[in-house]
Amino acid sequence: MQQFLKSWFTAPGFVRGAVRVTTTALLLGAAAPHSVLAQGLFSPAVTVNNSVITNFELEQRTNFMRILGSPGDPAEIALEDLIKDRLKEEATSQAGISLSEEAITEGMTEFAGRANLTLEEFLKALGENGVSPETLRDYTIAGLTWRDYVGSRFLSRARPSEGEIDRAMGRAGTGGVQVLLSEVIIPINQQNVRQVEELAEQISNLDSYAAFSSAATQYSAADSRTNQGHLPWLPLTKLPPQLQGLVLALKPGEITPPLPLQGAVALFQMRGVREVAGAAPRxxxxxxxxxxxxxxxxxxxxxxxxxxxxxxxxxxxxxxxxxxxxxxxxxxxxxxxxxxxxxxxxxxxxxxxxxxxxxxxxxxxxxxxxxxxxxxxxDLGTGEDDARQGVANALTQQRLEAFSASFVEQLRADAEIVIK
CATH class of the missing domain: 3.10.50 (Chitinase A; domain 3)
Incomplete structure (x- = not known):
């Protein structure tokens, strides 16, 4: 259970809606948001039940979101995230969930690793862009404690049955899953590796079908570039086993992280999932x-x-x-x-x-x-255990995220939230 939950927390898209950390974003930095007056920094910006979000916290989180290149308005994302964090903190506190210093440091180190930096290097880069270590710490604690809470509360309900896994893999005889993807395939060599990696990270953070299609037309080397990167419906079972779980975990519009291939980097955007009659071939x-x-x-x-x-x-x-x-x-x-x-x-x-x-x-x-x-x-019945486990984990993750989102909305509906 602990190993699965760890993979769930670190999976693309779990923490704050597909925020991906790039070294480029940290090195380039970002203009700090317009500061509130110094005397108002620690005044309440929002109250959530009996908890206060200060102007300083809001400014720090806004700058943090801007540095990470989170799609959308950083100020709006920061406000929404902090409100949800307070709701989650109240629930996890009531459940008696807490973290050791070791677990917090490990979580911060893992997050820094997404930018290929040590924790010390990551904190230094944040500091150079006006973000305090406490902001990363609070962000990490909120994600980790909520992961533990959701896992303990919903994991038993989220696990798929053997029959549900069979259906997703097209083995039940009653139907199979097909996926509708778009692709960007970018050739890479020793001369362009840095540029391609930076471009792939930018593409992975796009937030619309149109933007991804434009990137495919402009940058992809695949034949599909003439059709905006669009692929036809494909049975899930036709994809490489190691990608089936990753693709199945995507929501419509979401994009995979850059996937290294031999001589290229690939990215895929989910456009649709459907179940079709008849068993999908294995x-x-x-x-x-x-x-x-x-x-x-x-x-x-x-x-x-x-x-x-x-x-x-x-x-x-x-x-x-x-x-x-x-x-x-x-x-x-x-x-x-x-x-x-x-x-x-x-x-x-x-x-x-x-x-x-x-x-x-x-x-x-x-x-x-x-x-x-x-x-x-x-395939006459010999199972690919790794692929099956990947699909099972993807289905579980989908359900945990759905349970989590629904429960947060319930907490919000019952809360008293006042924006100053």
Whole structure:
């Protein structure tokens, strides 16, 4: 239980609506909000039942949200968060939930780690931008104590049954889950790694479908960029097992954190989830062919890929194309889904038998991969335990977040909140 709750707290999107910390945001800093008069800093800005939120706390949280690059108006987000924090603190206090200094420090350290900084470095960066250590401490305590409270109160009700997991994975025989995603795939190499990482972080914090579609059109190297990054409906089971739980945990409009692939960084935005009639297929093995073409994404290499693709209908045809070349130019493999490299698995998820893709590269971008789907072998019942656990955790997280949001709204409806 403790391990799951820890993963729930650190999962993207749990703490304050998908706030992600980036080193760039901290280094660039942010203009401090217009300060209230010094003599009014510790005057009440809001009262929540018998608890006071001061102007100083509101100013500090506003600056903190601005530094983190939280989408939306930082002042509005800060006010809303602080009101909810007071409601949560009252509930956790009544339940007798408290944290040790060790747990608080660990939580602050974990948060700093999201920006690839030590806690000392993170606090220094915050201080240079006018945010006190107490602000991070209060923010961390509120998140951790509420995590413990929600877990102790709702976890038993949030856990899915075996049948519900089967349905989500398309194994129940009554239906399967399909997801509607948009993608941005950005090539990365040693020369552009810093720029790509910063761009990917910015994209991961976008807060609209239109903005993500614009980013896909402008920056993505995938064929889907011509359709604003939109992918068709895909069975959840076609995605790489390690991504199924992550994708299923997204709400419509939410974006994954940047996902490292070989030679690229990927981001996905959830546009929809639906359950369809009929059992979704599960696959014990996937056979695919990789035909390697010198030149990376150069026009000449892409032209060669199109020419080869026009001459083949099955993977067997590639043997004829490659017969007078170095044997290393063609690689045909049959692997379990969990064993397939993630970038290959993502491309294969979009392909039916006999279809090709020329999106991937190898050799640090110098070799283009013409990928062809040869066929999929049905899974006759042997389970992928890791994928199943990932889906179970995603379903549990969804329910915990729903229980949490509903309970906070109930607390708010019963509270006396006065904005000065």
């Amino acid at each position: 696959f014990a093995a996937i056979e695919y062919a990789s035909y390697y073409i010198p030149g990376g994404h150069s026009p000449a290499a892409q032209a060669t890929a199109r020419h080869v693709a026009s001459q083949i209908d099955t993977c067997d045809d590639l043997y004829g194309i490659a017969k007078d070349q170095d044997p290393a130019v063609l690689d045909v493999q049959s692997l379990a889904p969990a064993e397939i490299p993630q970038d290959v698995a993502l491309e294969l998820a979009k392909l039916d038998t006999g279809e090709t893709s020329a999106m991937l590269t190898r050799n640090n971008g110098q070799t283009l991969v013409l990928l062809m789907m040869c066929g999929r072998s049905a």
